[in-house]
Amino acid sequence: MTELKRPPLPHDFHPPVASFTVVSEDFEPGAVLKDAQVQAAGNTSPHLRWExxxxxxxxxxxxCFDPDAPTGSGFWHWSVIDIPVSVTELPTGAGSGKFEGLPEGAVQVRNDYGTKEFGGAAPPPGDPAHRYVFTVYAVDQEKLGPDSDTSPAAIGFNLRFHTLGRAQLLAEYAAPAGS
Known part of the structure; x- marks a missing residue:
C-alpha cells in the first residue's frame, strides 16, 4: 500500500516574505491540539502572541487552515483581518462569534463552516492526523479591504499581494475511528 502524499502547506506557492515569531499558550509547535480547539469538544480559538x-x-x-481536509482545496477554520498594528496578541477565545477579545476594528471573516468565528478541528473519524496551520500575517495596509462576508480564499488572494511578513504555528489533530 502506498502512503498518501500530504498536500502542500498554504504558503508553499506564495512569494517569500520576511518571517517572524508566533507562539501560543494553548499548544506547542507540532503538538496535538487540545480538546478546547476541537469543534465537538470546545471550539475555542487558541491564544496567539507574535513579535x-x-x-x-x-x-x-x-x-487557521487545514490543508489535509478531504475537499480538494483544504478547509479554512478561521480568518481575522484588519487587526491594528498595536495589537500583538489575541487571547484564548478571541475567535468566538461574540467578538470578545478581538480588538476594535478587526474583521472576523466567514470560515468554511459558514460562520464568522473560529471553527475547531473536525477531521473525519479515522483519517490520519490533519495539520492545522495558524498564520499571522504582517500586512502593508491598515485595512485589507474585504468585508466579513468575503470568502477565506478571497482573503488569501488579497493577503498574497499585501503580506510583508508571515509567522506560523502548526498543530495536528486526528479524530479516533468510530467517533
Missing part, C-alpha cells in the same frame, strides 16, 4: 514583524507593518491578519 519580530517588519517595522513597516500597518495591520495584521490571522488565519
Amino acid at each position: 519580530g514583524f517588519p517595522p513597516e507593518t500597518k495591520s495584521f491578519a490571522v488565519t
Whole structure:
C-alpha cells in the first residue's frame, strides 16, 4: 500500500516574505491540539502572541487552515483581518462569534463552516492526523479591504499581494475511528 502524499502547506506557492515569531499558550509547535480547539469538544480559538514583524507593518491578519481536509482545496477554520498594528496578541477565545477579545476594528471573516468565528478541528473519524496551520500575517495596509462576508480564499488572494511578513504555528489533530 502506498502512503498518501500530504498536500502542500498554504504558503508553499506564495512569494517569500520576511518571517517572524508566533507562539501560543494553548499548544506547542507540532503538538496535538487540545480538546478546547476541537469543534465537538470546545471550539475555542487558541491564544496567539507574535513579535519580530517588519517595522513597516500597518495591520495584521490571522488565519487557521487545514490543508489535509478531504475537499480538494483544504478547509479554512478561521480568518481575522484588519487587526491594528498595536495589537500583538489575541487571547484564548478571541475567535468566538461574540467578538470578545478581538480588538476594535478587526474583521472576523466567514470560515468554511459558514460562520464568522473560529471553527475547531473536525477531521473525519479515522483519517490520519490533519495539520492545522495558524498564520499571522504582517500586512502593508491598515485595512485589507474585504468585508466579513468575503470568502477565506478571497482573503488569501488579497493577503498574497499585501503580506510583508508571515509567522506560523502548526498543530495536528486526528479524530479516533468510530467517533
